[in-house]
Amino acid sequence: MKNKNILLSHLKISSIVKEKSKVLDLGCGNGDLMLLLEQNKKVNIQGVEISEKAIYECVEKGLCVIHSDIDGDLNSYLDNSFDFVILSHSLQQVKRIDEVLKQCLRIGKKVIIAFPNFAHISLRLSLFFRGRAPVTKCLPSRWNNTPNIRFLSIKDFELFCKEKEYKIVEKYFITNSRFCYAFPNLFAQQAIFVIEKKH
Amino acid sequence: MHSSAQDSNYLKWSIVLFTKTVGIVQTKYFNFKNLVLSNGKILAQVSVAYETYGTLNKYKNNAILITHAFTGDAHCAGYHEGDEKPGWWETMIGPGKAFDTNKYFIICSNVLGGCAGTTGPSSKNPQTGTEYATDFPAIVISDMIKVQKKLIEFLGIKKLLCVAGGSMGGMQVLQWAMDYPEMMYSAIPIAATSKSTPQQIAFNEVGRQAIMGDSNWQKGHYYNKDVKNNGLSVARMLGHITYMSDISMKSKFSKGEPEPNEKFDFNADFEVEKYLRHRGTTFLDRFDANSYLYLSKAIDYFNVQKPNFLPEDKNIDIKFLVISFESDWLYPAYQSEEIVKLLKAKSQKVTYCNIHSTYGHDAFLLEAKDETRLVGNFLNKLYSEVCSSEE
Numbered sequence: 290m291k292n293k294n295i296l297l298s299h300l301k302i303s304s305i306v307k308e309k310s311k312v313l314d315l316g317c318g319n320g321d322l323m324l325l326l327e328q329n330k331k332v333n334i335q336g337v338e339i340s341e342k343a344i345y346e347c348v349e350k351g352l353c354v355i356h357s358d359i360d361g362d363l364n365s366y367l368d369n370s371f372d373f374v375i376l377s378h379s380l381q382q383v384k385r386i387d388e389v390l391k392q393c394l395r396i397g398k399k400v401i402i403a404f405p406n407f408a409h410i411s412l413r414l415s416l417f418f419r420g421r422a423p424v425t426k427c428l429p430s431r432w433n434n435t436p437n438i439r440f441l442s443i444k445d446f447e448l449f450c451k452e453k454e455y456k457i458v459e460k461y462f463i464t465n466s467r468f469c470y471a472f473p474n475l476f477a478q479q480a481i482f483v484i485e486k487k488h
Numbered sequence: 489m490h491s492s493a494q495d496s497n498y499l500k501w502s503i504v505l506f507t508k509t510v511g512i513v514q515t516k517y518f519n520f521k522n523l524v525l526s527n528g529k530i531l532a533q534v535s536v537a538y539e540t541y542g543t544l545n546k547y548k549n550n551a552i553l554i555t556h557a558f559t560g561d562a563h564c565a566g567y568h569e570g571d572e573k574p575g576w577w578e579t580m581i582g583p584g585k586a587f588d589t590n591k592y593f594i595i596c597s598n599v600l601g602g603c604a605g606t607t608g609p610s611s612k613n614p615q616t617g618t619e620y621a622t623d624f625p626a627i628v629i630s631d632m633i634k635v636q637k638k639l640i641e642f643l644g645i646k647k648l649l650c651v652a653g654g655s656m657g658g659m660q661v662l663q664w665a666m667d668y669p670e671m672m673y674s675a676i677p678i679a680a681t682s683k684s685t686p687q688q689i690a691f692n693e694v695g696r697q698a699i700m701g702d703s704n705w706q707k708g709h710y711y712n713k714d715v716k717n718n719g720l721s722v723a724r725m726l727g728h729i730t731y732m733s734d735i736s737m738k739s740k741f742s743k744g745e746p747e748p749n750e751k752f753d754f755n756a757d758f759e760v761e762k763y764l765r766h767r768g769t770t771f772l773d774r775f776d777a778n779s780y781l782y783l784s785k786a787i788d789y790f791n792v793q794k795p796n797f798l799p800e801d802k803n804i805d806i807k808f809l810v811i812s813f814e815s816d817w818l819y820p821a822y823q824s825e826e827i828v829k830l831l832k833a834k835s836q837k838v839t840y841c842n843i844h845s846t847y848g849h850d851a852f853l854l855e856a857k858d859e860t861r862l863v864g865n866f867l868n869k870l871y872s873e874v875c876s877s878e879e
């Protein structure tokens with residue numbers, strides 16, 4: 290389920306990204322999304338990834354990737370130097386959320402953020418009835434070895450954007466490898482937001 | 489007798505076939521006149537020692553220039569007739585290797601100021617008929633690049649597929665991008681920096697003081713006098729320490745704890761001492777003290793941050809692969825990250841990897857497996873973009 294959701298999320302991101310645009314993928318992992326975008330949208334894409342193992346996989350795919358912590362230095366990129374900055378399932382692993390998102394919106398004209406919804410019903414039920422930190426197909430790690438340090442819901446993110454005055458231009462929700470339209474904060478496993486600065 | 493010759497031939501070919509080496513190679517020489525240096529001085533005659541492996545294709549666009557480190561030479565792969573040791577980057581260069589000689593035409597030359605065939609302080613000054621010694625003009629990394637450019641043009645190559653090298657070789661790669669960006673498709677600076685730091689200069693200075701403090705140095709005019717400069721050994725010993733790491737030294741030299749004698753005789757008691765002394769002594773046979781002085785100064789003055797990184801007036805499109813090593817404390821990873829930052833600010837396409845290694849600065853010669861995954865795939869992609877489309 291996890292992979293199918295991610296695949297759908299990648300396809301959605303690919304449909305959002307414009308042909309031949311300049312893209313920065315922060316937390317690009319093994320480069321699957323970058324490859325998809327390069328092939329489907331002929332984009333000029335650059336990745337950033339913290340795992341050395343993933344760097345090799347990206348380079349094997351012929352992708353440009355920088356071995357670095359996205360929490361570290363986004364400040365050396367020029368203003369508006371990318372059409373899209375993508376945080377695909379990496380936001381929940383970022384330490385300095387405020388700073389990173391601020392930088393993303395400075396560097397990119399639009400920022401695409403995909404993340405798992407921690408308020409999905411299965412997680413709520415697990416926490417409520419089992420009294421344990423949820424382990425699901427979408428979030429398979431236990432509390433002690435999860436890479437995630439931020440546990441946010443769709444509602445949380447929307448509130449956050451409102452507070453920061455970030456404009457949400459598009460949003461999509463995914464559950465069980467389908468798009469979800471009703472009560473996303475309860476039923477969606479994944480969310481994709483496209484945000485930009487308020488002009 | 490006939491059969492032994494056949495045997496040795498058979499052996500040679502077995503080596504070529506089974507160990508993926510370019511086999512027996514020879515150093516070649518290219519000469520030209522009147523090299524104008526960055527400081528305006530002119531070298532009337534320049535000889536360049538170089539080696540090539542693989543075949544230059546019809547479009548002459550599959551050439552890769554390998555730039556060597558401080559004490560390296562043009563012999564980066566294969567074997568010289570009668571030698572047991574291969575070239576210094578044998579692990580990376582050869583058929584099927586990262587720098588695949590089945591696909592690429594590999595060029596490596598000894599740097600200007602060196603002592604392995606290219607004009608340097610130990611060469612004879614055509615005007616006086618004696619060695620230049622310290623009358624050799626001051627050189628900078630940019631001058632080395634100028635000489636390499638002449639060689640590349642002599643070989644009929646307009647644009648290099650890649651310029652790649654580690655340490656001082658990495659500095660040359662960056663200098664290439666500064667001086668002749670239109671002549672290269674890609675660049676691979678490994679374990680390098682965009683500017684020498686006080687710590688690096690400090691180590692070089694100690695090396696130079698050791699050399700110049702040796703009475704045999706004689707202000708550089710020691711040629712034909714059959715004297716050994718022990719200061720050069722000391723410089724080399726210090727160099728070796730900076731090329732390793734605490735962990736790599738521990739694992740290399742932990743055998744046998746010697747017991748102290750009643751009286752110290754100050755011999756090499758510990759493994760590490762024996763190693764350094766051996767490396768120091770053998771270095772005297774292959775390196776020139778004056779070259780050490782000149783090249784280390786060229787390294788000290790290296791700075792591609794000034795006036796600004798990459799020329800402003802040119803439309804630069806170079807693909808960069810920057811590599812550093814976790815345990816390298818002579819050219820620490822943060823210095824490669826600085827290069828990446830400079831490239832980001834110039835909107836250049838860049839791939840960067842800080843390879844996990846415990847070997848220290850030497851890792852660029854030793855971590856062939858990880859480097860191969862990066863360099864091999866990086867070049868593959870480039871090759872398919874640049875070379876295949878026209879064939």
